[in-house]
Amino acid sequence: LSEKCENESDWSVEVSDFAKSTCNPVRKLIEQMKIEPNPNYQMIALSIGDPTVFSEIGKPQSVINAVQACINDKKFDGYTPSYGTEAARQAVAKYYSRPDNLIYKFTDILLTNGCSQAIDLCITVLANRGDNIVIPKPGFSIYKTLAGTLGINVKYYSLLEEFNWEVDLEELESLIDERTKAIIVNNPSNPCGSVYSREHLLDIIDLAERYKLPIIADEVYGDMVFPGNEFYYMSELTQRVPILSCNALSKRFILPGWRFGWIAIHDPKNYLARVRAGFNDLTTRILGPNSLAQAAVVEILEKTPQSYFDGVMQILSINAEIVYERVKKLPGLIPRKPSGAMYMMVGLDLKCFPDIPTDLEFVQMLIREKSVFCLPANIFECPNYIRIVITMKKEKIIEACERIEEFVLAHYKPCEKK
Amino acid sequence: LSEKCENESDWSVEVSDFAKSTCNPVRKLIEQMKIEPNPNYQMIALSIGDPTVFSEIGKPQSVINAVQACINDKKFDGYTPSYGTEAARQAVAKYYSRPDNLIYKFTDILLTNGCSQAIDLCITVLANRGDNIVIPKPGFSIYKTLAGTLGINVKYYSLLEEFNWEVDLEELESLIDERTKAIIVNNPSNPCGSVYSREHLLDIIDLAERYKLPIIADEVYGDMVFPGNEFYYMSELTQRVPILSCNALSKRFILPGWRFGWIAIHDPKNYLARVRAGFNDLTTRILGPNSLAQAAVVEILEKTPQSYFDGVMQILSINAEIVYERVKKLPGLIPRKPSGAMYMMVGLDLKCFPDIPTDLEFVQMLIREKSVFCLPANIFECPNYIRIVITMKKEKIIEACERIEEFVLAHYKPCEKK
Ligand SMILES: Cc1ncc(COP(=O)(O)O)c(C=O)c1O
Ligand SMILES: Cc1ncc(COP(=O)(O)O)c(C=O)c1O
Numbered sequence: 061l062s063e064k065c066e067n068e069s070d071w072s073v074e075v076s077d078f079a080k081s082t083c084n085p086v087r088k089l090i091e092q093m094k095i096e097p098n099p100n101y102q103m104i105a106l107s108i109g110d111p112t113v114f115s116e117i118g119k120p121q122s123v124i125n126a127v128q129a130c131i132n133d134k135k136f137d138g139y140t141p142s143y144g145t146e147a148a149r150q151a152v153a154k155y156y157s158r159p160d161n162l163i164y165k166f167t168d169i170l171l172t173n174g175c176s177q178a179i180d181l182c183i184t185v186l187a188n189r190g191d192n193i194v195i196p197k198p199g200f201s202i203y204k205t206l207a208g209t210l211g212i213n214v215k216y217y218s219l220l221e222e223f224n225w226e227v228d229l230e231e232l233e234s235l236i237d238e239r240t241k242a243i244i245v246n247n248p249s250n251p252c253g254s255v256y257s258r259e260h261l262l263d264i265i266d267l268a269e270r271y272k273l274p275i276i277a278d279e280v281y282g283d284m285v286f287p288g289n290e291f292y293y294m295s296e297l298t299q300r301v302p303i304l305s306c307n308a309l310s311k312r313f314i315l316p317g318w319r320f321g322w323i324a325i326h327d328p329k330n331y332l333a334r335v336r337a338g339f340n341d342l343t344t345r346i347l348g349p350n351s352l353a354q355a356a357v358v359e360i361l362e363k364t365p366q367s368y369f370d371g372v373m374q375i376l377s378i379n380a381e382i383v384y385e386r387v388k389k390l391p392g393l394i395p396r397k398p399s400g401a402m403y404m405m406v407g408l409d410l411k412c413f414p415d416i417p418t419d420l421e422f423v424q425m426l427i428r429e430k431s432v433f434c435l436p437a438n439i440f441e442c443p444n445y446i447r448i449v450i451t452m453k454k455e456k457i458i459e460a461c462e463r464i465e466e467f468v469l470a471h472y473k474p475c476e477k478k
Numbered sequence: 479l480s481e482k483c484e485n486e487s488d489w490s491v492e493v494s495d496f497a498k499s500t501c502n503p504v505r506k507l508i509e510q511m512k513i514e515p516n517p518n519y520q521m522i523a524l525s526i527g528d529p530t531v532f533s534e535i536g537k538p539q540s541v542i543n544a545v546q547a548c549i550n551d552k553k554f555d556g557y558t559p560s561y562g563t564e565a566a567r568q569a570v571a572k573y574y575s576r577p578d579n580l581i582y583k584f585t586d587i588l589l590t591n592g593c594s595q596a597i598d599l600c601i602t603v604l605a606n607r608g609d610n611i612v613i614p615k616p617g618f619s620i621y622k623t624l625a626g627t628l629g630i631n632v633k634y635y636s637l638l639e640e641f642n643w644e645v646d647l648e649e650l651e652s653l654i655d656e657r658t659k660a661i662i663v664n665n666p667s668n669p670c671g672s673v674y675s676r677e678h679l680l681d682i683i684d685l686a687e688r689y690k691l692p693i694i695a696d697e698v699y700g701d702m703v704f705p706g707n708e709f710y711y712m713s714e715l716t717q718r719v720p721i722l723s724c725n726a727l728s729k730r731f732i733l734p735g736w737r738f739g740w741i742a743i744h745d746p747k748n749y750l751a752r753v754r755a756g757f758n759d760l761t762t763r764i765l766g767p768n769s770l771a772q773a774a775v776v777e778i779l780e781k782t783p784q785s786y787f788d789g790v791m792q793i794l795s796i797n798a799e800i801v802y803e804r805v806k807k808l809p810g811l812i813p814r815k816p817s818g819a820m821y822m823m824v825g826l827d828l829k830c831f832p833d834i835p836t837d838l839e840f841v842q843m844l845i846r847e848k849s850v851f852c853l854p855a856n857i858f859e860c861p862n863y864i865r866i867v868i869t870m871k872k873e874k875i876i877e878a879c880e881r882i883e884e885f886v887l888a889h890y891k892p893c894e895k896k
Contacts, residue, residue, distance in 0.1 A: 077606050350738075
């Protein structure tokens with residue numbers, strides 16, 4: 061064996077299939093984008109779903125107080141149990157229970173490194189190599205990224221634009237086969253900004269029940285709905301179907317960098333006994349979130365006033381309105397009004413832009429000419445759309461809209477056929 | 479398909495092979511230990527390698543200052559690049575370079591969730607299902623835990639107790655086959671407390687070079703050696719063999735709960751180009767450590783004085799001496815003097831303890847009778863030893879030794895044959 065390798069070039073070390081089958085198109089685009097913005101304009105990034113960027117609002121004051129109260133005490137530097145401290149899990153259980161119809165015990169909560177690891181653990185605990193999970197399209201790319209590494213397949217069910225991005229239940233049903241292990245539902249939705257009604261959620265739950273499939277509910281935008289809309293946790297709506305609700309401090313508490321998330325296990329009929337044991341084993345691989353964050357979360361969840369969240373949603377809803385009204389007037393762009401989360405999808409009528417063949421091209425030219433960075437929605441499996449993040453300051457948002465307007469007017473050609 | 483599942487019992491959801499093949503025996507023992515301690519004694523846990531427990535020393539003051547300086551600024555709450563901020567990577571690169579013979583650039587550093595995720599990424603990027611990695615015995619159980627999930631096999635090479643736990647190089651060589659993808663070296667060692675000489679490390683590097691295998695160097699106890707010993711990073715000692723050095727703030731900075739670690743890529747000949755790309759993809763799955771910790775690490779690495787580390791090692795070395803001298807006198811126990819890290823291995827001459835068949839039994843009875851919790855070293859693939867953590871306060875350590883003495887004298891029967 062040793063002789064086989066005498067040639068120095070043999071050193072070139074191969075990379076595993078795990079790595080090769082891992083791709084996160086959002087991160088790849090954002091971190092490796094090579095397009096030069098126009099030096100005459102300051103860059104406005106409406107790309108990454110990071111609420112700390114540009115917004116006039118930062119984290120709640122409770123976060124600062126809580127960290128200052130914990131930082132001196134070395135007991136908060138120690139290893140925590142793999143699935144988190146009892147105090148932090150208790151705080152999450154209490155905060156995310158709904159007095160009338162959803163009571164979590166602390167043992168139902170597992171702390172994770174952000175919502176990403178919550179979803180990773182759910183997929184990993186349920187599916188084998190060659191199994192599949194069904195996921196939304198348009199949808200956030202992380203599900204495929206996570207499943208891909210492990211050789212778990214994804215099948216896309218469509219969200220119907222004309223029905224406020226509701227799930228195409230018939231199509232979803234047709235995708236389910238013997239190797240389907242879970243349904244992922246993302247509500248409110250990234251990238252659509254849609255918020256599902258109670259009735260629609262019940263229809264999805266009903267389907268899951270008929271096929272006896274657990275639901276992984278990606279509810280990282282839970283409660284982030286604009287005034288006049290109502291959000292339901294899927295766990296509130298069933299006393300039978302097991303729901304793994306994935307969530308985090310990332311969006312609602314404006315702490316995406318903290319990598320603090322959790323899985324809330326809703327399983328009234330105790331169908332998931334083996335899955336709970338599996339979670340326990342899997343969390344011992346790299347352990348959960350930062351211990352200081354775990355210590356602080358108790359006070360953060362207790363002390364953050366409702367008015368803080370109301371303020372954030374007020375601003376997001378005004379921003380959505382501004383972008384919607386402005387973009388609506390632009391030829392060739394068809395904005396879709398969101399009801400929650402922090403994104404707006406904008407359809408591109410590309411036959412009216414003869415020099416722009418794809419959404420990716422649209423986005424790249426917009427950067428090059430106007431230094432405005434949106435994401436091409438083909439990375440959300442939804443070509444011919446762009447996704448605009450609406451968390452930035454009002455002045456920025458208006459400036460971005462103005463630049464988009466100039467860009468569109470420069471490239472738009474009415475009635476042209478491609 | 480739907481009808482197949484009419485029976486409610488079919489709901490019982492199966493757990494994946496990924497979860498089934500994941501086992502962390504240390505965490506399992508510590509978190510699920512059901513043995514009741516003796517209510518007449520306060521529990522002394524010499525089990526988990528958590529330097530925050532019992533020690534008179536806490537984290538450096540620089541940590542508190544750095545966090546207080548960062549917590550108000552919301553720019554430290556945002557998503558960081560998947561492999562960490564440039565500032566934090568720069569700080570690690572600078573701190574862990576050695577002016578004479580090891581210069582890291584920030585692009586050589588990837589930030590991770592503790593040393594555990596550093597090792598996880600290294601194994602995942604290099605090995606496929608069915609491949610193998612060679613790992614030390616006795617050795618820390620995390621390597622097998624991490625590899626097991628992915629169906630990567632482990633092969634154990636022996637550390638030779640009579641040669642200060644040096645690697646049995648002949649055996650190591652005999653284990654290497656076509657599917658071997660990496661050699662893991664842990665120096666200083668958990669559980670042995672051994673510190674390898676320059677010469678021995680060069681011998682290991684030489685072997686790796688002959689087989690063209692990259693080395694994963696678990697150096698989480700790097701620089702934690704008792705006065706009179708010297709520690710070398712493997713990366714200092716070769717200009718050819720690629721070394722993936724895994725490290726963390728966990729032990730030396732006494733911040734295990736922070737989950738802040740890194741991989742330092744040493745690859746002077748650029749053999750690892752594909753591996754670097756693979757790391758980039760893999761880090762986009764759940765992202766790196768907490769952003770506040772990333773912000774703080776710059777000041778932490780710059781401002782922590784050498785005297786702080788010297789103080790810690792002074793205490794650990796005194797503790798080691800105390801335990802060694804006391805245990806040496808006990809019949810049937812054979813302590814092995816450590817040179818670094820924070821553990822001591824103690825051999826058990828079990829034929830002198832007729833009512834104690836195994837190291838696990840020894841440990842359980844010691845808890846039940848004397849409320850002292852050590853780890854049975856069979857979980858480190860080294861039966862008939864126990865591992866004692868030596869980070870606690872001197873009074874505690876002496877009390878623990880006294881209780882162990884009582885326990886041993888109560889159970890020891892000279893000359894008995896089993
Ligand atoms: C729908 C959705 N799920 C999960 C995540 C990941 O959340 P986290 O940053 O907490 O890992 C995001 C982040 O953008 C998201 O939009
Ligand atoms: C040898 C060794 N490697 C890795 C680790 C894991 O370190 P971390 O807590 O930074 O993940 C430990 C922890 O005890 C260890 O002893």
